[in-house]
Amino acid sequence: ARLAESGGGLVQAGGSLRLSCAASGFVSGRYNIGWFRQAPGREREGVSCINVYTDTTRYADSVKGRFTISSDRSNKTVFLVMNSLRPDDTATYYCAAYYGMSCLVDYRQYGTWGQGTQVTVSS
Secondary structure, eight states, rough: OOEEEOOOOEEETTEEEEEEEEEEOOSOOOOOEEEEEOOOOOOEEEEEEETTTTTEEEETTTTTEEEEEEEEEGGEEEEEEOSSOOOGEEEEEEEEEESSSSSSOGGOOOOOOOOOOEEEEOO
C-alpha cells in the first residue's frame, strides 16, 4: 500500500488550503486515513482521521471547527480542508493509514505513511 500527499504551500494567516492523500494498493476498503503534522523541534501531532468505509471522523481539539476531513472512495483519495489557518499550523503534514473499522488520531496505530507535504502559514 502507498500514500501520496499533495496540496501544501504557503498561505497567509486566515487563509485556506486543501491537502490530498491518494491511496493505492490497499486490499480492503476498510481502512483508516489519518493526518499528522510535525514542525521542526516539535513532536508529531495528530490532526484528524477518517474511516473510509464508514466516514467516521475524529479531530484534534486544536483544529476542530477549522479543518474538515473527507473521503472520495471512488478515487481513493482523502482530503483535509484547512480554513482559518494560523502561523502555528505551519508544519510538514503527513497522511498515514491502517486497516480497521475505527480511526484513532494516534500515530502509533499507523503503519503506512506518505512522504509529507509542507504547509507554511505566514503572519
